[in-house]
Amino acid sequence: MPEYKAPLREIKFVMDELLDMPSHYANIPAYADVATPDMVDAILAEGARFCEQELAPLNRVGDIEGCQRHEDGTVTTPTGFKEAYAKFVEGGWPSLAHDEEFGGQGLPESLGIVISELVGSSNWSWGMYPGLSHGAMNTIEQHGTDAHKATYLTRLVSGEWTGTMCLTEPHCGSDLGILKAKAEPNPDGSYAITGTKIFISAGDHDMADNIIHIVLARLPGAPAGTKGISLFIVPKVLPNEDGTLGDKNAVECGSLEHKMGIHGNSTCVMNFDGAQGWLIGPENKGLNCMFTFMNTARIGTALQGSSAMEASYQGALAYAKERLAMRSLTGAKAPEKAADPIIVHPDVRRMLLTQKALNEASRALVYFASQQNDIVKKAETEAERKSAEELLSFLTPIAKAFLTEAGCEATNLGMQVYGGHGYIAEWGMEQLVRDTRIATIYEGTTGIQALDLLGRKVLMTQGASLRTFTKIVHKFCKAESGNKALSKLIKPLMEVNKEWGDLTMKVGMGAMKNRDEVGAAAVDYLMYSGYIVLGYFWARMAKVAQDKLAAGTSEEAFYKAKLTTANFYFRRILPRTRMHAATMTAGAASLMDMAEEDFSFL
Numbered sequence: 001m002p003e004y005k006a007p008l009r010e011i012k013f014v015m016d017e018l019l020d021m022p023s024h025y026a027n028i029p030a031y032a033d034v035a036t037p038d039m040v041d042a043i044l045a046e047g048a049r050f051c052e053q054e055l056a057p058l059n060r061v062g063d064i065e066g067c068q069r070h071e072d073g074t075v076t077t078p079t080g081f082k083e084a085y086a087k088f089v090e091g092g093w094p095s096l097a098h099d100e101e102f103g104g105q106g107l108p109e110s111l112g113i114v115i116s117e118l119v120g121s122s123n124w125s126w127g128m129y130p131g132l133s134h135g136a137m138n139t140i141e142q143h144g145t146d147a148h149k150a151t152y153l154t155r156l157v158s159g160e161w162t163g164t165m166c167l168t169e170p171h172c173g174s175d176l177g178i179l180k181a182k183a184e185p186n187p188d189g190s191y192a193i194t195g196t197k198i199f200i201s202a203g204d205h206d207m208a209d210n211i212i213h214i215v216l217a218r219l220p221g222a223p224a225g226t227k228g229i230s231l232f233i234v235p236k237v238l239p240n241e242d243g244t245l246g247d248k249n250a251v252e253c254g255s256l257e258h259k260m261g262i263h264g265n266s267t268c269v270m271n272f273d274g275a276q277g278w279l280i281g282p283e284n285k286g287l288n289c290m291f292t293f294m295n296t297a298r299i300g301t302a303l304q305g306s307s308a309m310e311a312s313y314q315g316a317l318a319y320a321k322e323r324l325a326m327r328s329l330t331g332a333k334a335p336e337k338a339a340d341p342i343i344v345h346p347d348v349r350r351m352l353l354t355q356k357a358l359n360e361a362s363r364a365l366v367y368f369a370s371q372q373n374d375i376v377k378k379a380e381t382e383a384e385r386k387s388a389e390e391l392l393s394f395l396t397p398i399a400k401a402f403l404t405e406a407g408c409e410a411t412n413l414g415m416q417v418y419g420g421h422g423y424i425a426e427w428g429m430e431q432l433v434r435d436t437r438i439a440t441i442y443e444g445t446t447g448i449q450a451l452d453l454l455g456r457k458v459l460m461t462q463g464a465s466l467r468t469f470t471k472i473v474h475k476f477c478k479a480e481s482g483n484k485a486l487s488k489l490i491k492p493l494m495e496v497n498k499e500w501g502d503l504t505m506k507v508g509m510g511a512m513k514n515r516d517e518v519g520a521a522a523v524d525y526l527m528y529s530g531y532i533v534l535g536y537f538w539a540r541m542a543k544v545a546q547d548k549l550a551a552g553t554s555e556e557a558f559y560k561a562k563l564t565t566a567n568f569y570f571r572r573i574l575p576r577t578r579m580h581a582a583t584m585t586a587g588a589a590s591l592m593d594m595a596e597e598d599f600s601f602l
C-alpha cells in the first residue's frame with residue numbers, strides 16, 4: 001500500500017506563490033480576521049496529521065470489508081470508519097468552511113477544499129460521508145427556512161448529523177426530467193414522499209445519529225419534465241420540536257450496490273414509503289435550487305481526480321526508485337546493483353511525469369476555482385461576485401470532467417509503473433484505479449459535462465463565457481511575450497488560446513445547420529479545453545519558479561523541477577490538443593451515418 005504523505009510544500013506553492021491566497025483572504029473582509037497565515041498553516045498541519053495517521057490506514061480496510069446492510073435496513077461501515085468520523089467531528093472539521101451563524105468557523109471554502117484534498121487522497125470512500133453532507137448543507141443554507149436552518153443546518157455543520165443527495169432513480173440519472181418520486185401534501189404542511197432512489201452515496205451508515213436526505217420529487221399535477229420537480233428535506237429520524245430525535249421516518253436502505261470501487265462508501269437503494277418531508281425552495285423549482293450549488297459539488301468531484309493523482313503518484317514514484325529492471329539504454333546507472341532502478345527508463349519517466357504534470361496543474365485549477373468560489377460567496381461588490389461567478393461557471397464542467405478523466409489516466413499509469421504488482425491488490429494501486437473510475441460518471445458524466453460546457457455555457461452565450469477565460473490567458477501571455485526563457489511555453493499557449501476561439505466558431509457554425517454537431521464535438525472540445533487550462537496554469541507556475549530562481553532561493557531544486565515539469569507538459573501533453581482539434585471538427589456524420597440496426601450483425 002503506498003504510504004500517503006500530505007504534500008504540504010506543493011500545496012503551499014499553489015496557495016501562496018501561485019494564487020496569493022494570503023492577499024486574497026486579507027482582501028475579503030469576511031475572511032481577513034479568520035484566515036490569517038498562522039491559522040491557515042496550523043489547520044493544514046493538523047489536517048495533514050489527521051489524514052496521514054487516521055484516514056490513510058483505513059483506506060484498504062474500507063476496500064476489503066466494504067459496508068454491511070442489516071435486516072432492519074441499517075448499514076454498518078468498515079472497521080474504524082465510525083471512530084475516525086467521531087474524531088473528525090471532535091476536531092471541528094465539518095464546520096470549517098461554514099458560516100458562524102450556523103455554528104461554523106467562518107473559514108473560506110478554498111481552505112476547506114485543501115482539507116478535502118488531503119482527505120480525498122488518503123481515503124476517498126471515507127471522505128464521501130462528510131462530503132455528501134456538504135451538498136445538503138449548501139442546499140439548506142441557500143434555500144431553507146430559518147426553521148430548517150435551526151433544526152438541520154446547525155447539526156449538519158457540527159457533524160452530528162450527515163446528509164445525502166437523492167436524485168437518481170432506476171430509470172434516470174442524467175435526465176432528471178423524467179423522475180417519478182412523488183410528494184403528496186399532508187394536512188400539517190409537510191409532504192409524504194414515495195419512490196425509489198438508487199445509487200445514493202452514504203444513504204445509510206452508522207457514523208451519525210441522523211441522516212438528512214435532500215430529495216427531488218414531483219408534487220401532484222406538477223408540469224412534466226424539469227419544470228415540475230421540487231426539493232424536499234427528508235430526515236431518517238424525525239426530529240422533535242427541541243431537535244432531539246423522535247420516531248424513525250418511513251425511509252430506509254433497501255439494499256447496497258455491489259460495485260467496482262469505493263467499497264468503504266455505502267451506495268444505497270433508498271426506499272421512500274410515504275416518508276415525511278418538507279418542501280425546500282419554491283414549488284417546481286427544485287432543479288434550479290440544486291443548480292445554485294452544483295458548481296461547488298462539481299469542484300468537489302473534480303477533486304477526486306486530482307487527489308487520486310497525488311496518491312497514485314506518491315506510490316509510483318517510490319516504487320520506480322526501488323524496483324530494479326534491466327539497464328539504462330545509456331549505460332548502467334547503478335552498477336553496484338543487479339539492475340538499474342526502473343526510474344532510469346524513458347518510458348517509466350513518461351508515466352511518472354505525466355502523472356506529476358497532470359497532478360500539480362490539477363491542484364492549481366481546483367484551488368483557483370475554489371478561490372473564485374470564495375469571491376462569489378463573500379466579495380463585497382456585486383461586480384466582483386458576478387465576474388467570479390461567470391469564470392467559475394465556465395471552468396466547472398472542465399474541472400469536473402477533465403480532471404476526473406485525467407485522474408483515471410494518472411491512476412492507470414501509476415498501476416502500470418508497478419508492472420504486474422500494480423494489478424495485485426496488496427499494493428493499493430489497483431484500488432486507486434477502481435476507486436477513481438466512478439468520478440467520470442457521477443455528478444454528471446463526462447458526456448453531460450461536455451454538453452454543458454459547449455452547448456449551455458459557450459454556444460448559448462455566443463462565446464462570451466469562453467472569453468472570460470481566454471482574456472485572462474491572453475493577458476498573461478502578452479505580459480510574458482518578451483520572456484525569452486519561457487518562450488517555448490508562452491508561444492504555444494498563445495496559439496492554442498487563439499485557436500480555441502476559432503474552433504468554437506467553427507463548431508458553432510456547424511451546429512446552426514445541424515444540432516448533432518454539438519454533441520459530436522462536445523467531449524473533444526472539453527478535453528481540448530482542459531489541456532489549455534492546465535497549460536495556462538503550468539505557464540504561470542513556470543513564471544513563479546523563474547522569478548524565484550532569479551531572486552535567489554535555498555530551494556533551487558524545487559523550482560527547477562517546476563520548470564522541468566512545465567517543459568514536459570508543453571512538449572508532451574499540450575500537443576494532445578492537435579488530436580482533439582481534429583476530432584472535434586470531424587463532423588457529426590462520421591458518428592450518425594451508421595444506421596442503428598447496422599451496429600452489429602450477430
Ligand SMILES: Cc1cc2nc3c(=O)[nH]c(=O)nc-3n(C[C@H](O)[C@H](O)[C@H](O)COP(=O)(O)OP(=O)(O)OC[C@H]3O[C@@H](n4cnc5c(N)ncnc54)[C@H](O)[C@@H]3O)c2cc1C
Pocket residue numbers: 165166167168171172173174175198199200201202259267438441442443444445446447448451519
Ligand atoms: C457509486 C455511485 C454513487 C452515486 N452517488 C449518487 C448520489 O449520491 N446521489 C444521486 O442522486 N446519484 C448518485 N449516483 C448516480 C449518478 O449520478 C448517475 O449514475 C449518473 O448521473 C449517470 O446517470 P445514469 O446512471 O442514469 O446514466 P444515464 O443517464 O442512463 O446515461 C447513460 C449514458 O448515456 C449518456 N448520455 C445520457 N444522455 C445523454 C445525452 N443527452 N447526450 C450524450 N450522452 C448522454 C451518459 O453520458 C452515459 O454515458 C451515483 C452513482 C454511482 C455509480
